[in-house]
Amino acid sequence: MTAHISAKPGDIAETVLLPGDPLRAKWIAETYLTDPVQYTAVRNMYGYTGTYQGHRLSIQGSGMGQPSASIYAHELLAEFGVKTLVRVGSAGAMSKDLSLRDVVAAIGATTDSAMNRVRFNGLFDYAPVADFGLLRNSVDVATEKGKTVHVGPIFSADTFYSDNAEMEAKLAEYGVLAVEMEAAALYTLAAKFKARALTLVTISDHLITKEVMSSEDRERSFADMAEIALETVIR
Ligand SMILES: O=P(O)(O)O[C@H]1O[C@H](CO)[C@@H](O)[C@H]1O
Numbered sequence: 394m395t396a397h398i399s400a401k402p403g404d405i406a407e408t409v410l411l412p413g414d415p416l417r418a419k420w421i422a423e424t425y426l427t428d429p430v431q432y433t434a435v436r437n438m439y440g441y442t443g444t445y446q447g448h449r450l451s452i453q454g455s456g457m458g459q460p461s462a463s464i465y466a467h468e469l470l471a472e473f474g475v476k477t478l479v480r481v482g483s484a485g486a487m488s489k490d491l492s493l494r495d496v497v498a499a500i501g502a503t504t505d506s507a508m509n510r511v512r513f514n515g516l517f518d519y520a521p522v523a524d525f526g527l528l529r530n531s532v533d534v535a536t537e538k539g540k541t542v543h544v545g546p547i548f549s550a551d552t553f554y555s556d557n558a559e560m561e562a563k564l565a566e567y568g569v570l571a572v573e574m575e576a577a578a579l580y581t582l583a584a585k586f587k588a589r590a591l592t593l594v595t596i597s598d599h600l601i602t603k604e605v606m607s608s609e610d611r612e613r614s615f616a617d618m619a620e621i622a623l624e625t626v627i628r
């Protein structure tokens with residue numbers, strides 16, 4: 394039992410998928426897990442454990458933004474013995490080469506968050522990166538399924554409604570594919586706790602074309618990403 398997760402020791406698997414949206418957690422658990430059991434509903438941030446193809450897995454909502462995601466990642470890693478975290482999020486495309494519903498695997502995450510500046514006393518611009526084995530698995534799984542995963546850097550922003558389109562264009566110029574709000578914190582905490590982490594995101598908005606998906610689609614239509622994530626973690 395922690396401040397934000399009402400589980401007992403052993404209720405949570407060593408491998409956890411982390412969608413920001415707790416209702417996406419519910420959808421993934423009910424769609425893909427055998428015998429899912431809800432172990433927490435604190436703050437309506439649902440968490441479930443079940444099995445996928447015989448492997449014990451948990452799905453835990455993590456909320457929006459790095460402060461929220463860091464609370465869940467920290468408690469999972471520090472208190473529940475979690476070893477592998479795969480974020481399954483939504484993101485806005487910054488590259489013209491991406492379309493709605495494309496899946497991106499984040500090799501690393503640039504951020505405008507001050508969390509790591511505080512963590513490292515302003516001495517370093519720490520480079521939060523994915524676990525290479527998970528990243529490679531995700532590409533292999535997608536290839537075998539005849540699906541595409543775009544691998545590249547993403548931007549973990551503190552602001553959803555940005556006033557700074559110029560800065561986003563500059564990041565895109567430097568190869569950043571998409572914007573979301575949690576990967577940098579997840580990668581940093583996984584490194585701290587000697588665990589593995591990967592962020593997969595599905596493009597739900599397009600910063601260039603201005604296309605947007607409905608909230609219902611963000612909640613329950615990311616089957617490609619969910620299936621790639623599930624197969625990635627059981628390899
Ligand atoms: O769909 P999730 O996983 O929440 O991810 C994205 O969606 C939220 C913003 O709408 C932020 O959390 C962002 O990172």
Ligand SMILES: O=c1cc[nH]c(=O)[nH]1
Pocket residue numbers: 483484485486553572573574597598
């Ligand atoms: O953080 C996010 C998530 C989806 N779309 C965006 O533009 N930003």
